[in-house]
Amino acid sequence: MFSRLQWLLLQLSRRLWVRATAFSVLGVVTALIALLVEQYIPDEIPAKIGADAVDSLLQIIATSMLSVMIFSLSTIVSAYASATSNTTPRATQLLISDSTAQNALATFLGAFLFSLVGIIVLQTGLYGDNGRVILYAVTLGVIVIIVLTLLRWTDYVLRLGRVGPTCDRVETVATNALRRRRASPYLGGQPREAGEAGYPEGAISIHTDSFGYVEHIDMQGLQNAAKEAEIDIYLIALPGHFAGAAQPLVRVMRLPEESCLNAIRNAFSISAARSFDQDPRFGVCVLSEIASRALSPAINDPGTAIDILSRGARLLALWSSNHPDAVEVDDQTIRYPNVHVPPVELEELFDDFFIPIARDGAGLVEVGIHLQKMLQTLACLGDTRYRKAAARHSAQALARAEAVLSLTDDLVRVQQSAARVAKAAET
Numbered sequence: 367m368f369s370r371l372q373w374l375l376l377q378l379s380r381r382l383w384v385r386a387t388a389f390s391v392l393g394v395v396t397a398l399i400a401l402l403v404e405q406y407i408p409d410e411i412p413a414k415i416g417a418d419a420v421d422s423l424l425q426i427i428a429t430s431m432l433s434v435m436i437f438s439l440s441t442i443v444s445a446y447a448s449a450t451s452n453t454t455p456r457a458t459q460l461l462i463s464d465s466t467a468q469n470a471l472a473t474f475l476g477a478f479l480f481s482l483v484g485i486i487v488l489q490t491g492l493y494g495d496n497g498r499v500i501l502y503a504v505t506l507g508v509i510v511i512i513v514l515t516l517l518r519w520t521d522y523v524l525r526l527g528r529v530g531p532t533c534d535r536v537e538t539v540a541t542n543a544l545r546r547r548r549a550s551p552y553l554g555g556q557p558r559e560a561g562e563a564g565y566p567e568g569a570i571s572i573h574t575d576s577f578g579y580v581e582h583i584d585m586q587g588l589q590n591a592a593k594e595a596e597i598d599i600y601l602i603a604l605p606g607h608f609a610g611a612a613q614p615l616v617r618v619m620r621l622p623e624e625s626c627l628n629a630i631r632n633a634f635s636i637s638a639a640r641s642f643d644q645d646p647r648f649g650v651c652v653l654s655e656i657a658s659r660a661l662s663p664a665i666n667d668p669g670t671a672i673d674i675l676s677r678g679a680r681l682l683a684l685w686s687s688n689h690p691d692a693v694e695v696d697d698q699t700i701r702y703p704n705v706h707v708p709p710v711e712l713e714e715l716f717d718d719f720f721i722p723i724a725r726d727g728a729g730l731v732e733v734g735i736h737l738q739k740m741l742q743t744l745a746c747l748g749d750t751r752y753r754k755a756a757a758r759h760s761a762q763a764l765a766r767a768e769a770v771l772s773l774t775d776d777l778v779r780v781q782q783s784a785a786r787v788a789k790a791a792e793t
Contacts (some may be wrong), residue, residue, distance in 0.1 A: 392476055397680055399500070410484055420502040421488060424481040427508065431478035438471055439520070444525030452665070453532045454655040460535045460642070461527065470519040477512050481505075529670055530606050533656060537677050539642040540649020541550050544684050547646045547710055553585050555705035558600060564708050565600035570621055571614035578636040580605050580615075585702045587633035588616075592704035597623035599630065599705045606645035609636060646710060654722045661726040661733070671727055672736045678719045679740035685712055686749045718754040724759065728766035731776040738783035745790040757791035760784050 446458050461467070525531040551557075556562035580603045592599045600617045603609045615634055621627070640648045653674050660670035669721055720737065727733030738760055745756035764784040771777045 381741050387745045388472065399504070411412055420484070420498055420505055423502075423505050424484045427481035427505070427512070427548045428485060431481065431512070433475050434516070435471060435474040438467075438523075442467055442471075442526070443525055445523075448527035448531050452527075452529050452659070453536075454652055454659055455612050456640075456648075456652045456655060457532050457536055459639075460539060461532070464535075466518070467526070470515055472513075473511060473515045476649055479510055480508055529656075529660075533653070533670075533674065533677065536649060536652050536656070537681060540646070540653065540681055543642055543644070543649055543685065544644040544681060547644075548685060551709050552707040553583065553705075554699075554701035555589075555601065555707035556700055556703055556757055557587060558706040558708055560708045560711055563605045565706065566619060569600060569617035571602075572616050572618060572621075572627065572630055573611060573614050573732065574609045574631055574634060574636055575597065576636050577610040578608070578638050579640045580607050580609055580634055581641045582635040584633040584635075585705060587629060588705045589702040591622070591626050591629040591633070594629075595620075595624070595626045597622060598704050598706060599743070601708065603634065604645075604708065604710065605643075606647050609634065648716060649706040650678065650681060650715055650718045653681070653720045657723045661723070661730070668727070668733050671723060671730075671733050675723065675733075675736050675740045678724050679743055680745060682712075682715055683718065683747060685715065686752055712751045713755055716759055719740075720759045720763070724763035724766055726765070729770040731767075731771065731773075731779060734763065734767045734771075734780040734781045738780065738787050742783070742787045742790050744757050745787055760787035760791075 442461075446461055449458050449461055480641060484505070488498075488501075494575045583601070585603060588599055588601075595619055597618050601615075602617055603613060603615045607613065609615055616630060622630075642649055657671040657674035659665060659677075660667040660674070720741070723733070724737060727737065741756040741760045742761075745753045761784070768777060771780065
């Protein structure tokens, strides 16, 4: 899992202004480097390559990059609005932090500032003939970068904000989060049972002063605080859990000193919204939201819901040790022995994904049948937990369909599919 420093650097790298600032500074520095290295250029070279053409090239770059950047920004904003209305607002944060879009905008802005600084310095006369050679060579390199970025951006923008590519992004980040948690189910701490059975009776709750979702947990910080206070910390709020006055972060058998209490609270990064990195359930929830939005009367797109069911089954199967692509659990070495961590329950993943789709798709026979097929697929993985969860959700989905479907033939088809799930769960 991510350390606190790695997580902070990751969050910083996803900010558009960081990349744009870096590219802009690079462009300005590149334009000024010519002033330092012009003395090393032989005097006969400017006459041979016609470096005077750099003025017009810089004018073209400055004019075109400003227009391209404004057009790109408007395109991105439209794509965000489209993704919000057609999928779910939770998916737009993936588009906002997408590296391809950020690199394109940063390149356009950096090229614009490079050309602007180059024009200003040329007008002041600071560049001699040799300096123009350096600027000319760098300008050609910038043009190559711009052309490559435009080619990639043209292909990318055609898919930006579409339902299919957005679903691909959500599935990818959810898969990565599930794989990371599957490889380290207890975040490097001591395993403990889920629920109240996982910590001693009479344990004292420690709460946060703020309200919000846990984005990241600094396990090393918790271990240091527990070791200093000579206590064991029983983790309650995993990434994705809501923390507040009624939802404790951790429980301890003895309250430590105030400085240690602050260290424990500071180990939790609290935000107003959930994030995908350490929260494997969030990606599953977002996929389910996309299916629910597709099943709403305003959109009425059962095909997208069926596609999401297939994606969700593929995603949930990674949690099984019997899946051929399952990640091996590598949590034998306990790095934080004083921190006791509960697991992510498979039942919770099933609830997050299947309940909303079964509720909103109960009146559509094609959705009901495909949902039962996906549950049958998961039940056939040979894992007892999967068989139990699949049987429970199959029965719930069938009950919802029986309450809504009016045509007998449709109901019979869903019942037959549910019967196959029950049979797979028994074997």
